[in-house]
Amino acid sequence: MIGRELAAAIGCAVAALGAAAPDPYAAQRLRMVSEQIEARGISDARVLAALRRVPRHAFVPASERAHAYQDRALPIGHGQTISQPYVVALMTDLAALGANARVLEIGTGSGYQAAVLAELAGAVYSIEIVAPLARRAAATLAQLGYRSVHVRAGDGYRGWPEAAPFDAILVTAAAPRVPPALLEQLAPGGRLVIPVGGADQQLEVHRRTERGFEVERVVAVRFVPMTGEVRAPPP
Ligand code: SAH
Numbered sequence: 001m002i003g004r005e006l007a008a009a010i011g012c013a014v015a016a017l018g019a020a021a022p023d024p025y026a027a028q029r030l031r032m033v034s035e036q037i038e039a040r041g042i043s044d045a046r047v048l049a050a051l052r053r054v055p056r057h058a059f060v061p062a063s064e065r066a067h068a069y070q071d072r073a074l075p076i077g078h079g080q081t082i083s084q085p086y087v088v089a090l091m092t093d094l095a096a097l098g099a100n101a102r103v104l105e106i107g108t109g110s111g112y113q114a115a116v117l118a119e120l121a122g123a124v125y126s127i128e129i130v131a132p133l134a135r136r137a138a139a140t141l142a143q144l145g146y147r148s149v150h151v152r153a154g155d156g157y158r159g160w161p162e163a164a165p166f167d168a169i170l171v172t173a174a175a176p177r178v179p180p181a182l183l184e185q186l187a188p189g190g191r192l193v194i195p196v197g198g199a200d201q202q203l204e205v206h207r208r209t210e211r212g213f214e215v216e217r218v219v220a221v222r223f224v225p226m227t228g229e230v231r232a233p234p235p
Contacts (some may be wrong), residue, residue: 003007025057028069032056036071037089047093050119056085059110059140078130080224082110083098083172087221091117094205094218096169104185105162106156107172107226111137114149117170124149125163127156129228155228159185164191173226174201183213195223 015122023029033051033177042048052142057068060082064074073081091113101121105114114137117124126149128134134153141149152160157170157179164207171182171194182192183206192206203218 011142023055025055025069029056030070032069032085036086040086042086042089044093046097046120047089050092050116051085051089053119054115055110055144056082058144059112059115059137061189068080074085074108076133078133080130080133082112083223088113090119090219091170091172091193094203095170095191096174097168100188101167101188102163102165104156104160104166104169104182105172106159106169106182108134108151109172111141111149111151112171113170115141115144115146118149122148123163125152125160125166126150127152127154127160129153129155129215132154142207157181157226157229161185168193171195171226172223174198174221174223175226175230177230178204178206179230183208195221198225 025173029052033048037051038048047206057065060074061077067074071084073084076082089168095103095121099122103117103121103124103125104116105124108114108126114124114126128137128151131153134151138151160179165187166185167187167190169182169186169192174195174197176198178194186208188208190208194204195201196204201221201223203221205216205218207214
């Protein structure tokens with residue numbers, strides 16, 4: 001009896017919350033997932049659910065908000081972009097995250113990919129080389145309640161050794177070569193998902209096995225360049 005009353009009361013509270021904060025973008029977001037993500041072959045229910053939850057419009061500048069759910073990358077200032085929704089979904093899918101996974105992202109940008117990762121993993125560490133972008137992403141994530149995401153301003157070339165090892169590392173800027181520290185910071189069985197190349201880039205997955213690393217080239221992509229130490233001449 002008491003149980004049923006309580007359930008009814010909780011039901012009311014949820015309904016009231018929903019009424020207080022309607023999301024005008026909810027329909028666009030559901031359409032984005034079915035037409036751009038599922039239609040292109042991503043079927044993992046947890047990945048799809050994460051993309052249905054994260055309010056992508058909250059991660060783009062006000063001037064881009066009307067386009068937030070379109071099938072493309074969008075400018076976020078400082079010459080950088082928020083990746084196309086499908087690319088975010090694909091990289092998330094390739095990371096194959098368990099619920100307690102520890103994840104490192106290089107290239108926080110808007111913070112959107114970090115939020116999607118946080119929906120699926122246990123802890124997310126994200127590094128952004130453009131300090132004002134790092135600050136804005138951290139503020140957006142905090143405002144939306146993503147407490148498991150840790151953002152740091154700096155060059156991600158050397159990873160985040162104090163928080164390693166990671167079950168997955170995602171690099172969301174194109175690197176001319178794979179930063180060695182990122183491979184070193186993978187846990188056994190862990191995966192590094194990284195676009196490699198210059199004008200022509202391939203999305204690669206490096207998986208740490210008992211014997212070393214297995215590499216798979218997945219698809220041609222186009223990301224903004226990774227900057228910083230990865231561009232320095234090799235020693
Ligand atoms: N994941 C982002 C997309 C970011 S675009 C999102 O969801 O919005 C790539 C980002 O990588 C840019 O913000 C760029 O400034 C950053 N970046 C480039 N080189 C970097 C480096 N060496 N370390 C950390 N971030 C880097």
